[in-house]
Each structure stands twice: as structure tokens, then as C-alpha cells.
Amino acid sequence: MVEALKRMEYRGYDSVGIATSKAGKILTRKGVGKVAEVNSVLHLDEMSGEIGIGHTRWATHGAVTSGNAHPHTSCKSDIGVVHNGLIENYQELKDELSKNGHAFKSETDSEVIAHLLEHNMSINNNDIKGAMVNTCNRLKGSFAFVAIFDNSTLCGARFDEPLIVGIGKGKDEFFVSSDVLGFLMHTDQAVFLDNRDIILLEGNGLSIVDFDGKDVSRPVTQVAWELADSDKGNYAYFTLKEIHKQVQTIFRSMQQKQKSMESFCNILKSAKDVYVTGSGTSYHSALLAKHILSKYSRIRTEAIMSSEFQYSTESLDENSVIIAISQSGETADVLKSVQAAREKGAKVLSIVNVTTSSLARLSDCFLEVNCGPEIGVAATKSFTSQLAVLYFITDSISGNSGGITTNSTELSDAIQQTLELEPIVAEIAKETKSARDIYIVGRSIHFPICLEGALKIKELAYIHAEGIAAGELKHGPLALIDKNSVVIILNPNDSTYTDTVSNAHVIKSRGAILIGISDKSKDDDKLYDHFINIPSVREQLLPLIEIIPLQILAYYLALSNNIDPDYPRNLAKSVTVN
Numbered sequence: 001m002v003e004a005l006k007r008m009e010y011r012g013y014d015s016v017g018i019a020t021s022k023a024g025k026i027l028t029r030k031g032v033g034k035v036a037e038v039n040s041v042l043h044l045d046e047m048s049g050e051i052g053i054g055h056t057r058w059a060t061h062g063a064v065t066s067g068n069a070h071p072h073t074s075c076k077s078d079i080g081v082v083h084n085g086l087i088e089n090y091q092e093l094k095d096e097l098s099k100n101g102h103a104f105k106s107e108t109d110s111e112v113i114a115h116l117l118e119h120n121m122s123i124n125n126n127d128i129k130g131a132m133v134n135t136c137n138r139l140k141g142s143f144a145f146v147a148i149f150d151n152s153t154l155c156g157a158r159f160d161e162p163l164i165v166g167i168g169k170g171k172d173e174f175f176v177s178s179d180v181l182g183f184l185m186h187t188d189q190a191v192f193l194d195n196r197d198i199i200l201l202e203g204n205g206l207s208i209v210d211f212d213g214k215d216v217s218r219p220v221t222q223v224a225w226e227l228a229d230s231d232k233g234n235y236a237y238f239t240l241k242e243i244h245k246q247v248q249t250i251f252r253s254m255q256q257k258q259k260s261m262e263s264f265c266n267i268l269k270s271a272k273d274v275y276v277t278g279s280g281t282s283y284h285s286a287l288l289a290k291h292i293l294s295k296y297s298r299i300r301t302e303a304i305m306s307s308e309f310q311y312s313t314e315s316l317d318e319n320s321v322i323i324a325i326s327q328s329g330e331t332a333d334v335l336k337s338v339q340a341a342r343e344k345g346a347k348v349l350s351i352v353n354v355t356t357s358s359l360a361r362l363s364d365c366f367l368e369v370n371c372g373p374e375i376g377v378a379a380t381k382s383f384t385s386q387l388a389v390l391y392f393i394t395d396s397i398s399g400n401s402g403g404i405t406t407n408s409t410e411l412s413d414a415i416q417q418t419l420e421l422e423p424i425v426a427e428i429a430k431e432t433k434s435a436r437d438i439y440i441v442g443r444s445i446h447f448p449i450c451l452e453g454a455l456k457i458k459e460l461a462y463i464h465a466e467g468i469a470a471g472e473l474k475h476g477p478l479a480l481i482d483k484n485s486v487v488i489i490l491n492p493n494d495s496t497y498t499d500t501v502s503n504a505h506v507i508k509s510r511g512a513i514l515i516g517i518s519d520k521s522k523d524d525d526k527l528y529d530h531f532i533n534i535p536s537v538r539e540q541l542l543p544l545i546e547i548i549p550l551q552i553l554a555y556y557l558a559l560s561n562n563i564d565p566d567y568p569r570n571l572a573k574s575v576t577v578n
């Protein structure tokens with residue numbers, strides 16, 4: 001379980017805990033910190049029992065304390081619970097249960113589940129299945145929870161949060177996890193639970209019922225991903241490994257199943273209006289999608305960030321199409337957008353990395369990002385792979401008139417050469433590590449890359465960074481520029497070159513430290529204090545190349561400031577809360 005929790009740590013890593021059931025007793029140990037840190041103090045890996053549950057937390061309700069860490073236990077400590085999601089009516093339930101004599105030990109919403117189960121058992125002759133059904137029907141919000149009972153029964157339930165059962169090789173061996181990575185080292189046979197499913201693992205194996213208590217059956221799926229992909233290999237951090245893997249992953253993403261591609265494009269072509277949505281990095285992919293779909297496929301789209309989508313659904317109808325982009329396929333804001341679009345009758349297309357995710361299941365048709373598990377919390381390889389899929393769609397629709405995905409040798413050579421710029425970028429990071437503000441400036445298809453580069457610097461290095469559309473500088477942001485500002489200019493040798501180089505001169509004359517990223521070699525290196533000379537590729541492919549030095553810069557800015565780039569503070573990989 002400790003090994004499994006280490007693999008799941010990317011989902012949350014502020015505290016950790018384990019509970020086991022052994023000889024009629026539930027034993028719990030939990031503490032603040034990462035799995036390895038807590039384990040070295042509490043020796044979680046020396047706990048014993050017939051069954052157990054574990055959790056790594058990303059705090060929502062209640063501070064980061066060992067008391068708020070999961071598992072939470074009932075008053076008699078005969079039930080232990082771990083929970084992902086948000087129980088919206090927890091206060092109401094807590095008040096009700098407190099009146100019935102339940103004493104709460106934490107500030108979390110999750111603890112109510114343990115007490116509610118205890119209450120429902122006590123009024124129903126200790127019937128575990130009945131207690132699970134009644135408990136699930138009282139909870140509002142989103143949840144995937146797993147409970148263990150002192151008689152060595154394990155139960156779980158899912159509503160708007162992922163929960164997967166791994167079928168072990170031994171007769172009585174089962175695993176339950178919110179991600180297949182939790183058990184992939186033991187089995188690749190998985191049952192993906194649906195919303196409103198409850199599982200019961202008792203002496204006679206696995207049974208599944210719905211929230212009405214009726215039996216349901218779910219198919220067993222073989223999970224394809226290689227476990228090797230979730231190891232750091234020879235790299236110091238997952239983030240660095242994933243940046244380097246882009247030389248392969250981008251091409252994997254361009255290999256799409258013909259049938260899925262055809263249905264995806266047919267739905268897209270028949271749409272009256274098209275919306276592209278995503279959160280964070282995936283929203284930046286959506287912004288680039290807007291450019292390339294319009295330019296090369298003549299499909300006009302609107303890009304809306306998923307957290308805002310629900311507020312602008314008025315003009316959607318059954319002739320609309322929403323393309324949802326998501327690495328995890330579990331981001332709550334994205335799922336909410338898709339549900340809002342569905343309610344208006346719109347068709348749902350998605351581009352997802354986790355093909356067994358909720359988003360993939362909610363879609364009329366989806367395409368695989370296919371970049372393998374991304375463990376580093378900051379999205380890197382999934383971003384370039386999402387772009388690769390978008391280029392592929394664009395080419396398919398335009399009958400390859402954009403020629404974006406042809407000549408892969410040109411692209412792979414360029415990516416390799418860009419990765420080899422790492423020492424130059426690492427040096428720039430050392431010299432700029434104390435920057436107060438970093439601005440990234442560019443135009444047209446480079447603007448989404450400015451936003452994405454700034455996001456990487458914020459989340460990995462905790463430095464204020466902002467992407468600015470070059471033409472907007474004069475409308476306000478120029479007031480921010482002084483000799484303490486570090487400004488990165490995306491100034492490739494394309495149709496944006498002349499205008500952007502003028503912006504660079506204006507910024508330079510305000511005394512800022514300038515870093516140029518361009519494929520136009522030496523002419524400009526006097527203008528720039530630091531210069532990153534990327535290889536030349538066709539104009540439309542430049543975003544795939546330009547983002548790489550920015551990812552590397554963010555990574556080295558983190559290291560130079562003694563920050564663990566794989567686990568930025570306050571963030572989680574899958575943001576399954578609104």
C-alpha cells in the first residue's frame with residue numbers, strides 16, 4: 001500500500017495515512033508530509049492486517065494536519081474511510097449526527113461518511129450493504145470513497161469521482177483505487193465503476209450494486225499502459241523525464257485510429273458552431289486549436305476556459321459541438337462544461353490522455369492523447385501531445401492542405417535539437433532565479449505558448465509570470481516594465497517577426513532584461529541579454545518547439561530556488577473539485 005500511495009502521490013501530497021483491519025480491530029496511522037517522509041516516522045509499511053485503505057491528501061476542507069489526514073474513523077473506530085471529492089451537505093449531516101451523539105475529530109467534510117455509515121449500521125442491524133446504500137443516498141456533492149469495517153469487509157462507492165477495482169491474480173486479491181497506477185504493479189485487469197456504483201468485498205468476493213441496492217455487473221477491462229512509464233528512469237525528476245520524452249510522445253499522438261478520427265472529424269464538420277474547452281494547460285491547447293482550426297481547416301471555434309463555460313451556454317443547441325481537452329479526463333470544471341453542453345443537446349467530442357476516464361465515457365467520440373501516464377504535476381508532454389492531436393485533426397479535415405503532420409523527421413530532429421539546448425537554458429535560469437516578475441510576450445499562434453510558459457513558471461518556480469499578447473503591451477502592461485523585469489520574447493522568423501521585434505526594442509529601452517527565443521539566428525543577439533536559438537521549422541509547428549525551452553526554464557528555475565518540480569505546493573494533478 002505504501003508503494004501504491006507513492007505512485008498515487010501526484011494526486012495530492014500534503015498528508016498521508018493508512019488504516020488496516022486486523023482481528024476485529026482497525027489500526028490507523030497518519031501524518032503530514034509526503035509518503036516517504038511520513039513512512040520514515042510512522043512505519044506505515046510495517047502495519048499488518050487482512051485488508052487496508054490508504055490515502056494521500058490534497059486539502060480542501062480543513063488545514064493540513066495529521067488530524068485532517070485520511071483515513072477518518074467512526075466514533076467506535078470500527079469503520080475507517082478514505083474519500084476523494086467534496087461533500088457539499090457535510091455541515092448539515094455533521095449537525096444532525098452530532099445531535100445523535102457523534103463526536104467529530106477533524107475539520108474535514110470526509111469524516112461525516114464514517115459517522116453516517118456508523119449511524120446507518122446502528123439503525124439497521126449492522127447491515128453493511130444497507131448502510132452503504134443509505135449513506136450514498138444522503139451524500140450530496142462528488143465522492144469516491146472506500147470504507148473498511150472491523151469484520152474485514154471493504155466497500156466503496158463512486159459518484160462523479162473515479163474509482164476502479166483491480167482484479168488480482170490470487171482468488172481473494174482485489175485492489176480499489178482512483179487511478180489504475182495504484183495497482184498496475186499487481187494486475188492489469190480492471191473494473192471501471194460507473195456513477196452510482198457501490199462495491200462490496202466480503203468473504204465471497206466482489207459484488208456491485210447501485211444506489212438502490214440492485215445488483216449490477218460491469219465488464220473487466222485490460223489496462224494497456226506500461227508500468228515502466230510511471231518510473232523516473234535515469235532522470236532526477238518525472239518533470240524532466242516527461243519533457244525529454246516529448247521527442248517520442250508527440251509522434252505517438254499523431255497515430256490515431258482511423259475510424260475514431262473519421263467519426264470525430266465528421267461530427268466536427270457537421271457542426272453549426274464549435275466550442276473548445278479545457279482548464280489550465282489544456283485551455284492553452286484550446287486557444288491554439290482555435291487558431292489552427294480556423295487557419296487551416298476553416299472551422300471557426302470559440303475557446304472558453306472550462307471554469308467559465310457553464311456561464312455562456314445560451315447559444316448552444318443540438319447543432320453545436322463542444323471539444324473538451326483534458327489530460328486526466330477527470331477535471332471537475334471540464335466535466336461540468338460537458339454536462340452543461342449536453343443539457344443543451346450539443347455533441348461532445350474530447351481529446352483525453354486517460355481513455356478510461358469520466359470524460360472519455362461522457363463523449364460521443366474521443367481521440368487519445370496517448371502520451372503515457374504523466375506523473376509530474378505540471379503538464380508538459382501532455383500539452384505537446386494535445387497539440388499534436390489537434391494538428392492531426394486539422395490536417396485530416398483540410399485534406400492535409402496545411403501539411404502539418406507530414407515530414408515527421410523535420411519535427412523530431414527539431415525537438416531533439418531543442419532538448420539539447422538544456423545547458424544554455426539552465427544557465428539562464430541560474431541568472432534569473434531571483435526575478436520578481438517574468439513576462440512572456442508573443443503574437444498569434446505564439447500567444448497561447450506565452451500563457452503556457454508563464455503557467456509553467458508560476459506553478460514550478462513560484463515566480464509571478466504573465467503571458468502577454470505583444471500588441472497589447474502598449475494598451476497597459478508596458479507600465480509594469482522596468483529594469484527589474486525579465487521579459488521573454490517569442491520572436492520566430494515568421495509573419496509575426498517584424499512587429500514583435502519592434503516590441504522587443506520598446507521593452508529594451510525601458511531597461512528590462514530580455515531573453516529572446518527565435519529561430520532567426522545571430523542578427524538579434526545584441527538586442528537580447530540572453531538568446532535561445534531554436535531550430536527552424538515550418539511556421540505552424542513553431543509552438544511545439546517554442547514551449548520546450550520554456551518548460552526547461554521553469555524546471556531549472558524551480559531547482560535553482562530549491563523547489564521540488566514534481567510536487568509544486570498547493571497543487572494536485574487531477575483537480576476533481578470545482
Ligand code: F6R
Pocket residue numbers: 278279280281282283325326327328329330331334377378379380455456459573574575
Ligand atoms: C498545469 C496543469 C493544470 C492542468 C489543469 C487541467 O501544468 O497541469 O493547469 O492542465 O488542471 O487538467 P486536465 O488536462 O487533466 O484536465
